[in-house]
Amino acid sequence: MTGLTRRTAADLAAVVASGEASAVEVTRAHLDRIAAVDAGVHAFLHVDADGALAAAAAVDASRAAGVPLGPLAGVPLALKDVLTMRGIPTTCGSRILQGWRPPYDATVTSRLKAAGVVILGKTNMDEFAMGSSTEHSAYGPTHNPWDLDRIPGGSGGGSAAAIAAFEAPLAIGTDTGGSIRQPAAVTGTVGVKPTYGGVSRYGLVALASSLDQAGPCARTVLDAALLHAVIAGHDPLDSTSIDAPVPAVVEAALTADVRGMRVGVVRELTGEGYQAGVQQRFDEAVALLAGLGADVVEVSCPHFPYALAAYYLILPSEASSNLAKFDGMRFGLRAGDDGSHSVEEVMGLTRAEGFGDEVIRRIMLGTYALSAGYYDAYYGSAQKVRTLITRDFAAAFEQVDVLVSPTAPTTAFKLGEKLDDPLAMYLNDIATIPANLAGTPGMSLPVGLAPQDGLPVGLQIMAPVMADDRLYRVGAALEAALLSRWGAPILEGAPVL
């Protein structure tokens, strides 16, 4: 039943609910697809075929027993390897966690399970979510289904590639500086970073606690909304979780109407530094929005040019502390424990051996930024820039309902192209980072292929805190207009794997 892997999540849920196919059949079709193509894509680090089939069988049993099914029951999903799943290896793309099987489920994981979503396995990522290409995984890179020689974005390249390669209709990503949105942009998929605090971080292995946010990855805006609704909502296990009703994202995706909405193009996130083809498709999409009845204006966010610098101080600072627990004492890799070394030495050897270069680089940077004598100039100043970015957003949202920009400055680049130039790599996140600093939600959706290289281009929509529904309303309207222009979903134009 290969046709099943081309269906949307909403379709598959209906297929299962109606009995057209069983959840086990849907799951098996996706496991077969993974077996067929993942050697080339390498989206998955671990496939839990037995667990997935058992979960699917449970959904089928519930249906047979007449138990009402949730809106995504029986739909397969790929889980980024940064979220814990009880008894299933969780590596965060790092050697230091090789073989670790957590004794507990992340809140996102338990909500997926409770909803009858079938978790196929864990997806590849840059080590501890540090990167924009998934090349920093200790287990080898993921390849972009549009061109296997190119990067699928990062850090959640595995989740985005799994969807783009039809290995799963849905995936969970995490976004600290763009790790859901930028991979979505370069793989022609939809990715949403919800409002900070909208989705529980409990069980999300922290990169930067004040920036991390889990969110949905899908091939359509509606599928993303359905998944968003399943995983979002207050969690008493996460102190930073928002205790308020989840924005009506599914209803917004179904509304798909931008008439009278005010859309602001962020002046600082266009023009110089953006690939011509990216800029062109972005401009066309903005014109399309205007044609749909949106009121499009240009808006200035004068401090956005400082966001990248602030981010690369705040993130390494928090990460240097968050990653201290990886010391080989309670779990994971331990190196050099031959009886001749002290605990201090064994910790040092373990961490040097277990962490890759990018992780080490950022731990060192963060340790420096927090050090006595440098704190005010670096970390302290970065926190002030964070205030300025938040004020920029607040001022902009006085004028408009949503902001838009290209998601990433370029289309997918070649594997290895930026690996030795950290600063060039960091620039991939230039448009996505402001939303993380301010805690505001953002979505990337595909708006076409760049004429020069034929690779997908993403448009980013940003909304105020807890107005995630606006992303879906605008995104769904744009998606529908583009679909009628193209005649088929963008991924139908991707090479057949």
Place this chain on the structure above:
Amino acid sequence: MPSITPAEVAHLARLARLDLPPDHLARLAGELDVILASVAKVGEVATADIPPTSHPLPLTNVFRADVVHACLTPDEALAAAPSVEAGRFRVPRILDEEA
């Protein structure tokens, strides 16, 4: 900002418990210099009158009732440990009496 010295890099590596070979430390010194020069840009706009933001949302007073929850079993707690003895985590000898 002054450029970062090899001694500083070695000190940072010690603070961060990273036992790195000298060539890696030397390489890091150069990389950190470049990155720090770039991120120092925050100082251009971070004036004294601007309050810092540590949390993206203005939440306060998130508390938990003082009620006992289920613990891990000792097997679960110790399952991932590289070394275990007598129900405890076994760790290499400690040189310092306290940190």
Place this chain on the structure above:
Amino acid sequence: MSTDLPVVTDIPVGDAASTRAVEALMPYDEVVRTFDPVLGLEVHVELGTATKMFCGCPTEFGAEPNTQVCPTCLGLPGSLPVVNAVAVESAIRIGLALNCDIAEWCRFARKNYFYPDMPKNYQVSQYDEPIATNGYLDIEVPTPDGPRSFRIEIERAHMEEDTGKTSHLGSDTGRILGADYSLVDYNRAGIPLIEVVTKPIAGIGELAPDVAKAYVGELRALMQALGVSDAHMHQGSLRCDVNLSLRSSPDAPLGTRSETKNVNSLRSVERATRFEMQRHAARLAAGLSIVQETRHWSEALGSSSSGRSKEQAEDYRYFPEPDLVPVAPSREWVAELAETLPELPSAHRRRLQADWGLTDLELSAAVNAGALGPIEATVADGADAAAARKWWLGELSRLANERGVDVGDLPIFPRDVARVIALVDSGALTDKLARQVVEGVLAGAGSPDEVVAARGFKVVSDDGPLLAAIDAAIAANPDVTAKILDGKVAAAGAIIGAVMKATGGQADAAKVRELLLNRLGLTP
């Protein structure tokens, strides 16, 4: 601990002289003639909450290792902290009882350093925004000239989490420095702590050790009165670090300080302060400098020893804990907590002094002996205040002294002492037998009644109520008693009659007669 392991302290098992440099000490009276001491005390109090600071794991003392842990307090990847509401409330109440300002807004911070007893390799604490600041605690210090009052200024009280417990194994000497490896139990990791830090305490001269002891004792009493902690020093639920420096005169700048840890009894607080004063003085007099270092107090050796001296100051890289949101206690909440504070120890002492009719000196003696709480509990269990005071300040203090422990830490309950007093009052025990019963209880032979039964004192006790009635009748009839003692034994009938009446006619008249004559020393 129910699993037996050779848990090692810092006491050298081998030749002490070979492993520990013998410190030169200056005689104490010379120290106080030559130098002015400045004290700083940091006390960590483990709160008696049902669960840990940031997770719902229980806090029972002495559980099997690693049975009170979860992903959060084990620091497993992905876990997150959530603040215990009762811990915050306790912190505010402690702050109020210490006359502190309660912050309107404060945050937790991460203190970053690597150590295997700390699961995350950072401690969640408070740094520049403690919940309580700028208070004081009034204490009374006994002196030969009577009690003297001091006001100890409190710098801050803040919330943080405790670490796990480490045992050091595999060495011949059993010392940490020679151990081959260590074992870690994280049951204690994450238990809520309040750290109370004093401002520098100056102007106390030769009384420094007594001030230190009185302050820690008063703080302990305060915690117990608030009901926020059992504050058992021997179980580590109240731990003291003594910071001490000397200067040549009260006008001179502060000298270099040492920080002595592991000071785990009131007696040790006093001894450690005295020892450090003598050690600093000897070094300064010899022209040596004081090393700013952490030292460890050994109760057994009565001395402190140097931890590894730090080549450079630790850089803890504090920053606001991003996994927790700020704590902003409303003024209404703080006011409500202030209004519902219980009677605090100083007011309580004044009330007891009035109730029991004690002089300042008598009260001071009870406080100084650490016996006030036990006496009060004994009275609460039905004993007369004078008798309770006599036991705790007399026999029990003597026994505590013999054992080198605080009287309150003797393995006898106030209710046991109350029972012994009742047995003596009823005539069932003589004072001499009562002392034997108390020794039996302290030796672990059970409750007073069990000791009495086991040692065969039971027979006597059958006559107890009768003897009490006879004593009452004797006291009520002094004239008759005088006649009997003059040899007019027949006059005994009047007393026997009174006893028969008092006992409702249940007594055996012949038995009463026999006991009466025996009581008066006239063997029939």
